[in-house]
Amino acid sequence: NAGVTQTPKFQVLKTGQSMTLQCAQDMNHNSMYWYRQDPGMGLRLIYYSASEGTTDKGEVPNGYNVSRLNKREFSLRLESAAPSQTSVYFCASSSAGGRETQYFGPGTRLLVL
Amino acid sequence: QKEVEQDPGPLSVPEGAIVSLNCTYSNSAFQYFMWYRQYSRKGPELLMYTYSSGNKEDGRFTAQVDKSSKYISLFIRDSQPSDSATYLCATSQGGSEKLVFGKGTKLTVNP
Numbered sequence: 001n002a003g004v005t006q007t008p009k010f011q012v013l014k015t016g017q018s019m020t021l022q023c024a025q026d027m028n029h030n031s032m033y034w035y036r037q038d039p040g041m042g043l044r045l046i047y048y049s050a051s052e053g054t055t056d057k058g059e060v061p062n063g064y065n066v067s068r069l070n071k072r073e074f075s076l077r078l079e080s081a082a083p084s085q086t087s088v089y090f091c092a093s094s095s096a097g098g099r100e101t102q103y104f105g106p107g108t109r110l111l112v113l
Numbered sequence: 114q115k116e117v118e119q120d121p122g123p124l125s126v127p128e129g130a131i132v133s134l135n136c137t138y139s140n141s142a143f144q145y146f147m148w149y150r151q152y153s154r155k156g157p158e159l160l161m162y163t164y165s166s167g168n169k170e171d172g173r174f175t176a177q178v179d180k181s182s183k184y185i186s187l188f189i190r191d192s193q194p195s196d197s198a199t200y201l202c203a204t205s206q207g208g209s210e211k212l213v214f215g216k217g218t219k220l221t222v223n224p
Contacts, residue, residue, distance in 0.1 A: 031210055040216065041216065048210055048211065050210045090157070098209040098210055099144075099145045099207065101147070101159045103158075107155070
C-alpha cells in the first residue's frame with residue numbers, strides 16, 4: 001500500500017499563476033483533508049471532505065478550491081497564486097473523521113514568487 | 114485564545130534524558146487526544162492516541178490526559194537521537210470531522 005500520495009513534491013509559481021495539487025489514498029478512507037504548514041503557525045486546515053461528493057471549509061479556505069473527484073482522490077486548486085500561499089501543503093485521510101488516525105502524505109513544497 | 118496551545122520550543126536535551134512535552138486546550142468537549150511526530154521534511158505520523166482521561170504507555174513513550182485541567186502530556190524516557198523531530202499534539206470532539214493541532218514542539222536529542 002502506498003498510503004497517501006501527493007504530487008508534485010515541489011513547485012515554483014509566479015504570482016497570478018494557477019496550479020492544482022493532487023492527492024490520492026489507497027486505504028478506502030472516507031475523509032480527506034488539506035492542510036498548510038507554515039513556520040510558527042502549525043498545521044492549519046484549508047478544506048476537508050467527509051465523504052465522496054462533499055467538501056467543507058476549514059480554518060483558512062480563502063484563495064483555494066477543492067474537488068473530491070472520487071473516494072480516492074482529493075485535489076486542491078490555487079486559481080491565482082499569491083506569495084502568501086508559499087507553504088508546505090499536506091494531504092491527509094482518515095477512516096472516520098476526527099476520532100480516528102489521520103494519515104498524512106509526504107507534502108508539497110510550494111514557492112510563489 | 115487558540116483552542117490548543119503548545120510551547121514551540123525548541124527543546125534540546127542530551128541522549129538518555131526524560132523529555133516532557135505539553136499542551137493545554139480550552140474546549141471541554143474534546144475527547145480524543147493524539148500525539149503526532151514529524152521528522153524534518155516529512156509528513157506527520159501518529160505516535161500516541163488516547164481516548165478521554167488517563168495514561169497510555171507504548172515502549173519509551175507515555176501519553177497523559179488530564180481533562181480536569183485540560184492538559185495533555187507526552188513523556189519520552191531514555192531519549193535517543195532518533196527521537197529528534199517536531200511533536201504535535203492534536204485533539205477532537207466526538208462527531209467532529211476535524212482535528213485541532215497545536216503548533217508543535219521541535220525536539221533535538223544530542224548524542
